Amino acid sequence: MVSETIGKIEDLLSETVDIQKDYVEKVCAACKTPCCLRVHYLFNEKDTCFLRLSGYELIWRRELLIKKGCWFLDEKGCVLNPIYRPFICHTYICHDLEMEMNRHDKGLKALLDEKFTVIRRMRNQLRDEYLLAKKTGV
Ligand code: SF4
């Protein structure tokens, strides 16, 4: 069922955010070339499907669209609830971030990769369930 799949994806994403949080706060805060400044809009079809079905609404701010970098980046950082960021924002772990994680826990990256694999599978499942529900009207 779509709502169950959404709940599971939200829980898993929340876990991956928690796992990365301390490292992101330390490494990304000191980063000289932040990845968020090198992109504009990263939502793909599965991200928008997840957003639409979860009910989370993107808020567009004109001043963010015309500046350098991602359209959801302001002076304090990403304005989106972490769970509803594009999936690639969760899975992109640069070399520096990975090194910092490895320094503290060598198994952390593998644990994250396992969770990302499950989330990927569930995102595919969500898209399929959504398309089926649309087709059958259930
Ligand atoms: S993930 Fe890497 S490149 Fe992106 S802000 Fe953090 S340290 Fe910088």
Ligand code: SF4
């Ligand atoms: S959505 Fe947020 S985390 Fe992702 S690139 Fe944009 S500002 Fe960075």
